[in-house]
Every structure is written in C-alpha cells, then in structure tokens.
Amino acid sequence: MITMENVCKSYKVAKRNAGFKAACKAFFHREYEIINALSDVSFTINDGEMVGYIGPNGAGKSSTIKILSGILTPDSGTVLVDGRIPYQDRINHVSNIGVVFGQRSQLWWDVPVIDSFELLRDIYSIPGNLYKNNVEELTELLGLQELLRSPARQLSLGQRMRCEIAASLIHSPKILFLDEPTIGLDAVSKIAVREFIKKQNELHGTTVILTTHDMQDIEALSKRIILVGKGKILLDGSLEEIKKGNANIDETVAELYRSFEI
Amino acid sequence: MVIRMERLKHGLKLYCHYVSISIKSMMQYKTSFFLTALGQFLVSFNVFLGIHFMFLRFHTVNGFTYSEVLLCFSIVLLEFSVAEMIARGFDTFSQMVRTGSFDTILVRPRNEILQVLGSKFELTRIGRMLQATIVFLYAVLHCNVGWNFAKVMTVIFMIVGGTAVFSGLFTVYAAFCFFTLDGLEFMNVFTDGAREFGKYPIGIYGKKMLLFTTFVIPYALVQYYPLLYLTNRTDDVINILIPLCAVFFLIPCYAFWKFGVRHYKSSGS
Numbered sequence: 001m002i003t004m005e006n007v008c009k010s011y012k013v014a015k016r017n018a019g020f021k022a023a024c025k026a027f028f029h030r031e032y033e034i035i036n037a038l039s040d041v042s043f044t045i046n047d048g049e050m051v052g053y054i055g056p057n058g059a060g061k062s063s064t065i066k067i068l069s070g071i072l073t074p075d076s077g078t079v080l081v082d083g084r085i086p087y088q089d090r091i092n093h094v095s096n097i098g099v100v101f102g103q104r105s106q107l108w109w110d111v112p113v114i115d116s117f118e119l120l121r122d123i124y125s126i127p128g129n130l131y132k133n134n135v136e137e138l139t140e141l142l143g144l145q146e147l148l149r150s151p152a153r154q155l156s157l158g159q160r161m162r163c164e165i166a167a168s169l170i171h172s173p174k175i176l177f178l179d180e181p182t183i184g185l186d187a188v189s190k191i192a193v194r195e196f197i198k199k200q201n202e203l204h205g206t207t208v209i210l211t212t213h214d215m216q217d218i219e220a221l222s223k224r225i226i227l228v229g230k231g232k233i234l235l236d237g238s239l240e241e242i243k244k245g246n247a248n249i250d251e252t253v254a255e256l257y258r259s260f261e262i
Numbered sequence: 263m264v265i266r267m268e269r270l271k272h273g274l275k276l277y278c279h280y281v282s283i284s285i286k287s288m289m290q291y292k293t294s295f296f297l298t299a300l301g302q303f304l305v306s307f308n309v310f311l312g313i314h315f316m317f318l319r320f321h322t323v324n325g326f327t328y329s330e331v332l333l334c335f336s337i338v339l340l341e342f343s344v345a346e347m348i349a350r351g352f353d354t355f356s357q358m359v360r361t362g363s364f365d366t367i368l369v370r371p372r373n374e375i376l377q378v379l380g381s382k383f384e385l386t387r388i389g390r391m392l393q394a395t396i397v398f399l400y401a402v403l404h405c406n407v408g409w410n411f412a413k414v415m416t417v418i419f420m421i422v423g424g425t426a427v428f429s430g431l432f433t434v435y436a437a438f439c440f441f442t443l444d445g446l447e448f449m450n451v452f453t454d455g456a457r458e459f460g461k462y463p464i465g466i467y468g469k470k471m472l473l474f475t476t477f478v479i480p481y482a483l484v485q486y487y488p489l490l491y492l493t494n495r496t497d498d499v500i501n502i503l504i505p506l507c508a509v510f511f512l513i514p515c516y517a518f519w520k521f522g523v524r525h526y527k528s529s530g531s
Contacts, residue, residue: 011527023523071368073524095371105368108381110287122279123370123377125272217498 001043002068002207007077009038009063009231024119027194028104037063038074039231048205048235050197052222054240055213056262060231061211065179067211069099081175095124099144103178105160108154108169114148117170124171131170138166141196154257158189169200178210182217193222201214215249229262273376280380289386295386301388310397312334313461324466329405330493336398336486341424342425342453343390343456349429351382352436357400359439364527372453374523375433375516407492416488416502424484428453430515431479437515440522456481459480462491 013033016026038060045051055061066072067079068088070093079086086093100106107116121131139145142162152160165181178197182190200222202207210221218225219239225233235242235256243252288295313335317328326334355378358364367377407413435449456479459467464475464486475482482507491501 002484066365069369071365071526071528091371091373094369097369099369101365104363104366108287111283111289114287115283119279119283123372209309253324 001045001080001082001211003040003078003080004064005078006066007038007041007064007067008036008068008075008077009060010034010075011071012035022111031180031250036231038067039121041077041227041228041231041233043233043236045207045209047203047207049224050201050208050217051211051212051221052212052225053228054215054218054225055228055234056257057213059228059262061228062179064228065099065177065209065211069097069177070094076132077086095171096174097171098171098176100161100164100168100178102178102183105152107160109153110151111165112149112151113144116152116163116167117148120167126171130172134170134172135166138169141167143192143250147207158185161185161189161193162196169206172204173206175207175209178208178212181210182212182214190214190216197221207209214251217253219249227256227260229257229260234262235261263426272529277371277376277380278426279393280377284381284383285385298386301387301395302387303354305390307393308395323462326463326466326493327405329401330489331406332397333401333405333492334463334485334489335461335472336394336401337420337458338424339390339394340398341421342428342457342460343394344421344434345432347384347387348425349379349432350384350387351379352432355384355436356439356442359526364526365528368526369372375519405493408494412472412499412502413492416491416505418503419502420484420488423480423508426509426512427480428434428456431456433512433515433519437519437522440525452479460485465490477498479506 005097011034013035015031015033016022016027041060041064053061053064065071067074068081070090073087082096084093105114108119117135120126126134139148142165144162144166147155147159147163152163155163161181165178168176176197181197182193185193194217196245197208197210201208209223210217212218223238225235225237225239225242226233239249242256243249247255281508310475313328313331316329321328334492358378364374364378365375370377402409431449431453435453438449462471466484470481472486477484487501487504490496491498499527
C-alpha cells in the first residue's frame with residue numbers, strides 16, 4: 001500500500017533573460033524563483049491497483065514518482081510505501097520496486113542487453129532459478145529473443161523500451177513505477193507495452209503507477225486516474241466518472257485541463 | 263560480524279562484475295583505449311624526466327638523494343594511480359548529477375559509491391600504473407634502504423594509506439557536485455597537485471605545509487613520516503604504522519558524500 005499525506009516539495013530555480021549580457025549579470029547576482037512542485041499532495045493506492053497519474057507538463061508528476069521511489073526527499077509530509085519511508089530506508093525500499101524512466105536508459109550502453117540483465121541479477125541478488133524463470137517469461141511476453149544479444153545502443157527506441165521494462169521487472173517487484181513508458185514509441189510497440197503491463201498486473205498482482213501524456217495508455221490500462229496540476233491533486237476518480245458519454249478521451253482530458261485552468 | 267563479511271564479499275563480487283562490464287564496454291572502442299593508455303604513460307614519464315634532469319644539476323634536495331626522491335615519487339605515483347583506477351569514476355560524476363542519471367543509481371538496492379565507481383572503472387589508467395610500477399622497481403633496486411620485513415610492510419602500508427587519502431579526495435570532489443552541479447577544477451589542486459608536489463618529501467616545503475598535510479589532508483602521513491623511516495633518518499617504529507592512520511581520512515569524506523546525496527535534486531522530466 002502506498003500513502004502520501006500532505007506532501008510538499010519545492011525547488012529553487014535560477015532565472016535570467018536571454019543573451020550574453022544577462023548571463024554575465026546572472027553570474028554575479030542570481031535571481032531565484034521558488035517553484036512549488038508539489039503542495040499538499042495526499043492519496044492512497046492499494047495493492048494490485050493500476051493508477052494513471054496525469055497532468056500537464058510541469059504539474060509535478062515526475063516529482064511524485066521520484067519521491068515515491070526514494071530519489072527525492074520531500075520538504076514536508078509523510079510518505080509510506082509498504083510501511084517504509086522511501087528516502088530513509090532507500091536500500092530496502094528499492095529492492096521491492098521497479099522503475100522505468102521513459103527518458104532515461106537504465107541499460108548499459110555498450111554491452112549486449114543480456115549482460116545488463118546479469119549485472120542486475122547480482123545487484124538485486126536474485127536467486128538463480130527465479131532469475132532464469134523471470135528472464136524466460138519476460139523474453140516471451142515482450143518478444144526479446146532477437147534483442148538480448150545486441151548492445152543497447154544499437155536497438156531502436158521501441159526495442160530498447162521493451163528491454164528497459166524487462167530490466168525493471170527482473171527482480172519481480174511488487175510495485176512498478178512507469179514514467180512515460182510509451183514516449184516516442186510506434187503504434188505496434190505501444191500496444192505491445194500496454195498489453196504486457198496489463199498482463200503483469202493480472203499474473204502477479206503488481207501495483208502499477210503510470211504517468212503519461214498518451215490518454216490511450218490510460219484508457220487501456222487504468223481504471224483510476226489522479227489528475228495533478230500546479231502541484232495539487234485536482235481530481236481522483238475513475239475514468240468513467242470523468243468521461244461524458246462517448247466523448248473522445250483526449251478531448252475529455254483537454255476539457256478537464258481547461259476547466260481547472262492548468 | 264559474519265553477516266558483515268558476507269555483505270563485503272558480495273559487494274566485492276558485484277564490483278568485479280561491474281568492472282567486467284566496463285572492460286567489455288571499453289573493448290568496443292579499441293583504438294581509444296590504447297591511445298589513452300599510451301597518453302597516460304607519456305604524461306607521467308615527463309614528470310620522471312623532470313626529476314632526472316634536475317638531479318643532473320643538483321645532487322640532493324634538502325639532504326634527500328636522487329634515489330630517495332625517486333622512491334618517494336614512485337610510491338606517491340603508485341598510490342595515486344591505484345586510487346585513480348578505483349575512484350576516478352568520480353571525475354565524470356558532475357555530468358551524472360547534472361543530467362539526472364544518478365536517479366538510476368538511487369533506484370538500485372546497493373551502496374551508491376559502489377555503483378558510481380563500478381560504472382566508471384578506468385582501465386585506461388593502466389598506463390600510469392605501469393609507469394609507476396617501473397619507476398617503483400627502479401627506485402627499490404637503486405636506493406640504499408636496506409630492505410627488511412619492517413620496511414617492506416612500511417611500503418605496503420604507505421600504498422594502502424595513500425590510496426585511501428586520494429580516494430577520499432576524489433569522493434569529496436564528487437560530493438561537491440551535489441551543490442555546485444559542476445566539477446570543481448580547484449579540487450584538482452589537492453589531487454593532481456598533490457601528486458606533483460608529492461614528488462619531493464613534504465618536509466622540504468617547510469613547517470606550515472607539514473602541519474597542514476599532517477592534520478588537514480594527511481599526505482604527510484603516507485609520504486613524509488614513513489619515508490624518514492625507510493631512509494634510516496629515524497628508528498621510531500611508530501612510523502611504520504602512521505600511514506595506516508590516513509585510512510581514517512575516509513570517514514569525514516564519506517560523511518560529506520552522504521550529506522551531498524541528501525541534497526540531490528535530480529533534473530527535470
């Protein structure tokens with residue numbers, strides 16, 4: 001179970017105008033602006049749930065994922081994931097979660113993917129049998145047979161993303177965080193990734209928290225959505241509740257964004 | 263205690279696995295590997311020539327003979343290159359912090375330092391290492407140390423302690439990145455700089471310098487004091503063990519690193 005209560009997080013961002021002169025000025029006197037990435041965010045997610053976490057760019061989605069995965073420390077508020085405080089008990093916490101950053105590779109760039117998997121086996125101390133079973137299962141479900149022996153840098157984006165997802169699940173985590181997993185993928189890969197995530201949830205009861213701008217992802221995967229804007233939770237409910245009749249999901253969400261002025 | 267040993271063993275095994283991945287990666291770029299190693303070798307060879315030519319004109323520096331200075335220099339160089347091989351991964355660490363790829367490290371259930379160093383193992387420094395070993399062997403054969411068990415142990419302790427000091431400095435260097443988001447060139451004064459002025463026994467730089475390098479950044483513990491023992495300038499056996507004290511320097515360095523990690527801000531997206 002994941003709970004966040006009254007979580008706040010702010011960043012100090014340096015600002016300056018364009019141009020060399022402004023850069024020189026900023027070198028001596030820097031103007032900062034405090035950005036409230038999260039203000040007073042609270043929610044609870046139960047085991048086995050699939051939740052779509054949506055909002056416009058800069059709404060605080062990634063900050064939430066980073067706090068939940070123990071990368072960032074919140075300014076205030078309490079965070080509990082399976083009874084642990086992620087940023088305090090980092091090592092125990094992260095051995096039970098899997099994280100995919102759509103924008104950032106976790107594979108070793110120059111070596112075949114299978115070498116990365118083997119290193120992950122040692123990092124997570126996965127017992128030999130479990131590792132073998134997991135690799136077999138993931139290879140089959142994600143169609144990795146041909147990819148495992150190529151270096152990550154020579155894979156296409158879609159192929160690499162499939163390997164990234166496999167890498168994040170190799171230690172059978174109970175919770176999976178996906179930060180824009182379908183960004184830049186073609187239709188075939190997108191569908192493959194969605195199908196896989198769905199199956200993972202059904203087979204193993206993995207809790208999935210997914211941030212995305214692709215509303216089809218949400219429609220295909222999650223019953224529950226949490227909408228954030230300007231660091232606040234604006235809406236927490238089921239997809240059906242929001243959708244008016246047979247309106248297109250993209251239009252529905254655009255309408256939502258407009259109504260909240262975010 | 264047993265659990266601790268077990269964890270240490272596991273950590274070492276993991277580090278070796280990381281290193282093997284690094285080596286596999288480097289082997290993908292053969293030419294670059296050989297050229298860098300050759301470059302490293304030539305750079306430190308320059309330093310060696312510098313000492314050599316100086317001693318063609320002067321025969322002693324503050325009472326230390328050519329072969330004694332050479333012994334001193336070669337030990338420092340060896341310490342530095344071992345530390346570099348292990349900990350120079352921190353050199354590119356600022357990039358890791360700036361681009362946010364340190365995130366990936368934090369979501370894995372292992373010590374962060376082990377992962378950072380493992381991911382950037384520098385085999386190319388083998389050039390410097392080779393150089394250091396050659397000079398070291400030459401110095402050992404040519405100086406009148408009168409080797410015995412205690413002196414051999416002294417040298418081993420010097421290398422252990424010195425590697426710790428330089429590794430600690432590299433760690434501090436990396437921890438600064440959490441605050442400045444950029445590597446600090448000035449830190450090189452303490453690392454590369456120390457290697458350069460560590461060519462000569464620290465005592466020749468005067469009293470203030472000796473105090474600084476005894477109590478602040480403990481170079482003197484791994485260089486000057488044990489060297490006095492090696493070159494028979496003192497009989498005090500405490501000098502054998504002094505270099506090991508330098509290992510404690512790692513404690514504040516590690517604490518500073520931990521402090522830095524807590525300030526990690528990640529990057530956008």
